[in-house]
Amino acid sequence: YVTRVDENALQGTALTFMDPYVPRVYDDDTGKNGVFSLTLLNNNGTFEITPNVAERSASFLIRVRDNSWLDFEQRQSVQFKILAQELGPATNLSAMVNVTVYINDVNDNTPVFDQPGYTVELPENMTVGTKVVQVHASDLDTGLGGKVRYTAILGYLNTSLNLNAETGLITVATNSHGFDRELMPEYHLYVEARDMDGAGNRAQVPLIIKLIDVNDEVPVFDKDLYEFILATDLMGFTTSAFIHATDKDATAPNNEVRYELINGNYQNKFVLDKVTGELTVREKINLRSKKYVSQRRRRDVDATPPIGNEDDLFILTARAYDLGVPVRSSTTSIRIYPPESRKRIVTFVVPGSKLDKRKTEETLSAITGGKVYIHEIRPLRPEEPGAKDIPNDNPNIKERSVVTATVLYDSSSVVDISQIQQRLSQHNNSYSIMPEDTTRTD
Ligand SMILES: [Ca+2]
Ligand SMILES: [Ca+2]
Ligand SMILES: [Ca+2]
Ligand SMILES: [Ca+2]
Structure with missing residues (x-):
């Protein structure tokens, strides 16, 4: 007898025998001599046969009893025998027949990856086409049930990766992939x-991409401009004088920051601590010598003394650099004012949109009686508080600007009202004291 059954066939599944196999047994004896039993031999309990006892003639049925042997991946067939044994007291004749049951493969195995997980290390600045990893999975089933394709990458930034469905090769899909060591x-x-x-x-199998930090972040100073005032003894500052920059890189040495002065430190009057960023005075500052130097530098400039003591102002440029490769750096300005200075950050609302920075500084200096250093000039937005405070009935005033500046007062501030009055009288409207551009100034 030969037939087929699906693997994992459930308990009770009957074997079907097709022509020429007829599931029938008979014994031509009559009476008790025609009574026989039917048993299955050597099938490990996989099948059972009914009836167990028959007389003269019977159709038999074989069913699945225990399907643990019906695993195509373990064996392709099960072979056993049917024994028909007479039971009469005076006779002991028997017959045996071979049965072969071939097992049909069923797609009962999922693909299995070669590894429980894939972990790779890649630099965060990897570029398009970079190989991430090649995964592989196999499947025990035969035919289509065992034909594996790689169908998806799942998870955050999965669209930044390409997966070859045939080979399992994973590559970086784009230069702007978004993998950033500073984020994760x-x-x-x-x-x-x-x-x-x-x-x-x-x-599914986990894919873990560990990013190697690359020195792609620049140290950034907390401020564009640092301002310090010399103490009266000219040996230090009125406050501790630190500059500070932050480097967002994830690991050292890419995020280790050092400081240096790169401009303005004539005669090495100032010392900048490389590690802490603290600015100190090397030895007592001689202001007159600085004045002398700067007067010599600009002796062709007009003789009128500037408002405040501009000559006593030191302007340094500092650089913050990291210890990564390649080195990345940025700069900031440091202004050091003479002793007795009183500085305020003041925001002015000024008519006009194209302000001349130097002339505006002069005008604001005249009005405030201090020395004005402009940080920023930008247009006044209509919704800003200051926008409402200026009357709109002057047809000449269409645009206004916001000027942010440091106003520096030394021990003797002077406001010359007559100078302001003179500017007012030269023009019929009060806003013309501001020099809007070179053609309309004064
Ligand atoms: Ca299978
Ligand atoms: Ca399969
Ligand atoms: Ca860096
Ligand atoms: Ca980095």
């Missing part, structure tokens, strides 16, 4: 494989 040290994704050529059973 590692990214957890999954790779999916399916049998039936991509339409069947699914399997």
Whole structure:
């Protein structure tokens, strides 16, 4: 007898025998001599036969009793015998027949990846085409049930990766992939494989991409401009004088910051601590010598003394650099004012949109009686508080600007009202004291 059964066939599944196999047994004896039993030999309890006892003639039925042997991946067939044994007291004749049951393969295995997980290390600045990893999964089933395709990458930034469905090769899909060591040290994704050529059973495996920090962040100073005032003894400052920059890189030495003065420190009057960023005075500052030097530098400038003591102002440029490769750096300005200075950050609302920075500084200096250093000039937005405070009935005033400046007062501030009055009288409106541009100034 020969037949086929699906693997994993459930208990009770009957074997069907097709022509020429007729599931029938008979014994031509009559009476008790025609009574016989039917048993299965050597099938490990996989099948059972009914009836167990018959007389003269019977159709038999073989059913699955225990399907643990019906695993195509273990064996392709089960072979056993049927024994028909007479039971009469005076006779002991028997017959045996071979049965071969071939097992049909069923797609009962999911693909299995070669590794429980894939972990790779890549630099955060990897570029398009960079190989991430090649995954592989196999499937025990035969035919289409064992044909594996790699069908998906799942998880955050999965669209930044390409997956070859045939080979399992994963590459970086774009230069702007978004993997950033400063945002996350590692990214957890999954790779999916399916049998039936991509339409069947699914399997997933973790893919962990660990990013290696690259020196792609520049140290950035907390401020564009640092201002310090010399103490009266000219040996230090009125406050501790630190500059500070932050480097967002994730690891050292890419985020280790050092400081240096790169401009303005004539005669090495100032010392900048390389590590802490603290600015100190090397030895007592001689202001007159600085005046002398700067007067010599600009002796062709007009003889009128500037308002305040501009000559006593030191302007340094400092650089913050990291210890990564390649080195990245940025700069900031440091202004050091003479002793007795009183400085205020003041925001002025000024008519006009194209202000001349130097002339505006002069005008604001005349009005405030201090020395004005402009940081920023920008247009006044209509919704800003200051926008409402200026009357709109003057047809000449269409645009206004916001000027942010440091106003520096030394021990003797002078406001010359007559100078302001003179500017007012030269023009019929009060706003014309501001020099809007070179053609309309004064
Ligand atoms: Ca199978
Ligand atoms: Ca399969
Ligand atoms: Ca860096
Ligand atoms: Ca980095």
